[in-house]
Amino acid sequence: MSKIPVMEIFGPTIQGEGMVIGQKTMFVRTAGCDYSCEWCDSAFTWDGSGKELIRQMTAEEIWTELKRLGGDGFSFVTISGGNPALIRNLEGLVRILKENGIQIGVETQGSRWQDWLYDVNQVTISPKPPSSGMKTDFTVLTEIIDKLNARNGNQHISLKVVVFDEEDYEYAKKVHLRYPTIPFFLQVGNDDTTTKDQTKLVSHLLKKYERLINKVMADEELQNVKVLPQLHTLVWGNKRGV
Ligand SMILES: C[S@@+](CC[C@H](N)C(=O)[O-])C[C@H]1O[C@@H](n2cnc3c(N)ncnc32)[C@H](O)[C@@H]1O
Ligand SMILES: Nc1nc2[nH]cc(C(=O)O)c2c(=O)[nH]1
Ligand code: SF4
Numbered sequence: 105m106s107k108i109p110v111m112e113i114f115g116p117t118i119q120g121e122g123m124v125i126g127q128k129t130m131f132v133r134t135a136g137c138d139y140s141c142e143w144c145d146s147a148f149t150w151d152g153s154g155k156e157l158i159r160q161m162t163a164e165e166i167w168t169e170l171k172r173l174g175g176d177g178f179s180f181v182t183i184s185g186g187n188p189a190l191i192r193n194l195e196g197l198v199r200i201l202k203e204n205g206i207q208i209g210v211e212t213q214g215s216r217w218q219d220w221l222y223d224v225n226q227v228t229i230s231p232k233p234p235s236s237g238m239k240t241d242f243t244v245l246t247e248i249i250d251k252l253n254a255r256n257g258n259q260h261i262s263l264k265v266v267v268f269d270e271e272d273y274e275y276a277k278k279v280h281l282r283y284p285t286i287p288f289f290l291q292v293g294n295d296d297t298t299t300k301d302q303t304k305l306v307s308h309l310l311k312k313y314e315r316l317i318n319k320v321m322a323d324e325e326l327q328n329v330k331v332l333p334q335l336h337t338l339v340w341g342n343k344r345g346v
């Protein structure tokens with residue numbers, strides 16, 4: 105059987121970000137990323153620091169682990185990473201989840217295509233702003249959006265841009281104006297992904313959230329958009345596996 109590099113499997117928890125925020129879900133986090141964002145809150149998936157945790161698992165083994173952790177108490181699984189869209193073998197997991205009536209969400213940055221993305225209920229595409237140090241290939245991004253849009257319609261996709269500074273904000277705007285029919289989310293960037301002082305972190309992030317809200321509210325070019333924090337960070341801080 106073909107294997108999938110798995111960093112962690114956890115849940116049930118709530119989806120803390122984006123289009124299905126609040127949704128009860130299990131998480132499967134794959135290892136490996138084609139990006140290396142400056143502020144990545146999951147750098148352990150690609151920077152070598154988590155390599156002892158990586159398990160090569162078959163789709164069946166992942167399903168067994170999801171059932172062991174979540175029992176019959178879940179109907180949604182979110183696949184994140186790293187970049188899960190690097191992994192062709194996820195097609196087996198997507199198939200098993202569908203056979204079992206489980207809804208699927210995926211988090212990816214929109215740099216790679218896989219055919220199994222057609223079978224995902226909610227694809228969150230999160231192109232990276234300048235502060236990440238990464239450069240968006242808009243040709244690839246457009247291809248991915250066009251494929252999903254043509255097959256499944258635009259309500260199964262969303263664009264989510266993390267904002268840290270003014271340049272990121274302008275980038276977010278550019279992305280939204282380029283794909284105006286795709287549900288669009290701005291997300292507050294967490295600029296301290298290592299602190300254990302949750303009280304301080306939460307009040308800091310809430311202030312940043314308020315500033316981002318104020319900015320968007322005053323901006324006539326951003327109309328049909330949603331502004332969100334990372335809800336899981338407000339509840340659990342930088343804790344892993346939640
Ligand atoms: C860890 S990434 C994994 C999936 C995929 N590689 C991606 O970036 O979309 C999951 C989400 O977390 C966001 N993210 C990562 N680091 C963050 C941070 N420090 N603050 C806010 N959001 C962050 C990413 O932009 C992405 O939307
Ligand atoms: N609760 C929770 N919600 C999330 N939404 C996106 C996450 C991610 O790291 O991809 C994430 C995560 O790690 N935890
Ligand atoms: S694309 Fe996602 S996982 Fe990869 S480095 Fe950036 S935020 Fe982290």
Ligand SMILES: [Mg+2]
Pocket residue numbers: 145146
């Ligand atoms: Mg995360």
